[in-house]
Amino acid sequence: GESVGLHLPTLSVQEGDNSIINCAYSNSASDYFIWYKQESGKGPQFIIDIRSNMDKRQGQRVTVLLNKTVKHLSLQIAATQPGDSAVYFCAEIYTGANSKLTFGKGITLSVRP
Amino acid sequence: DGGITQSPKYLFRKEGQNVTLSCEQNLNHDAMYWYRQDPGQGLRLIYYSQIVNDFQKGDIAEGYSVSREKKESFPLTVTSAQKNPTAFYLCASSISITYGYTFGSGTRLTVV
Numbered sequence A: 001g002e003s004v005g006l007h008l009p010t011l012s013v014q015e016g017d018n019s020i021i022n023c024a025y026s027n028s029a030s031d032y033f034i035w036y037k038q039e040s041g042k043g044p045q046f047i048i049d050i051r052s053n054m055d056k057r058q059g060q061r062v063t064v065l066l067n068k069t070v071k072h073l074s075l076q077i078a079a080t081q082p083g084d085s086a087v088y089f090c091a092e093i094y095t096g097a098n099s100k101l102t103f104g105k106g107i108t109l110s111v112r113p
Numbered sequence B: 001d002g003g004i005t006q007s008p009k010y011l012f013r014k015e016g017q018n019v020t021l022s023c024e025q026n027l028n029h030d031a032m033y034w035y036r037q038d039p040g041q042g043l044r045l046i047y048y049s050q051i052v053n054d055f056q057k058g059d060i061a062e063g064y065s066v067s068r069e070k071k072e073s074f075p076l077t078v079t080s081a082q083k084n085p086t087a088f089y090l091c092a093s094s095i096s097i098t099y100g101y102t103f104g105s106g107t108r109l110t111v112v
Helices: none
Strands: A004-006 A010-014 A019-025 A032-038 A045-051 A056-058 A062-067 A072-077 A086-093 A107-112 B004-007 B010-013 B019-025 B031-037 B043-051 B054-057 B064-066 B076-078 B087-094 B107-111
Touching: A010 A019, A019 A086, A019 A107, A032 A062, A032 A072, A045 A056, A045 A062, A045 A072, A072 A086, B004 B087, B010 B019, B019 B031, B019 B087, B019 B107, B043 B064, B076 B087
Parallel strands: A010 A107, B010 B107
Antiparallel strands: A004 A019, A019 A072, A032 A045, A032 A086, A056 A062, A062 A072, A086 A107, B004 B019, B019 B076, B031 B043, B031 B087, B043 B054, B064 B076, B087 B107
């Protein structure tokens, strides 16, 4: 079946370093992608999104890269801070009729002080 | 402030009882969703609704029921037929199915 997956279950980075979280997707028809951040005991929060007509999008300290050729999505966090510690989910959707978001399993980002 | 509110935050249920989780949004979103999250797992879709008085089953609808009588509200009932109901339940809404979702803060249900 088609699914969204993440390469690594956990990522540990030093405070101040850059973080890169990777995600593979298998539905070549997907045309909209979102990264969410979930802190412990809370609901996921939207971080950044990208549509398939783009390959890069930047936000505040975050950048999402999309490589449609290899069906790969990544989230880059610059100057990682302790407050970035959370579980990160990628999600994909084909924005056709009756589609809905499909979420990856999530990766835990742990920031070392 | 516009947002999506789930209540209660924690819920305990005895085996064999039905329980209803509340989800209310004032974002004027047409679409609403219920997800289940188990420890170390991703989000699994239970039910979703694209418009009032209409809803569809997600991937794990067995043992759950929903209603969508008002645009603002999408309550989820966990019935006694759900064999393993202990989980973290998340409600979300979106302007339409082609936009990103706004999530509530979740309800943690424990069967005792």
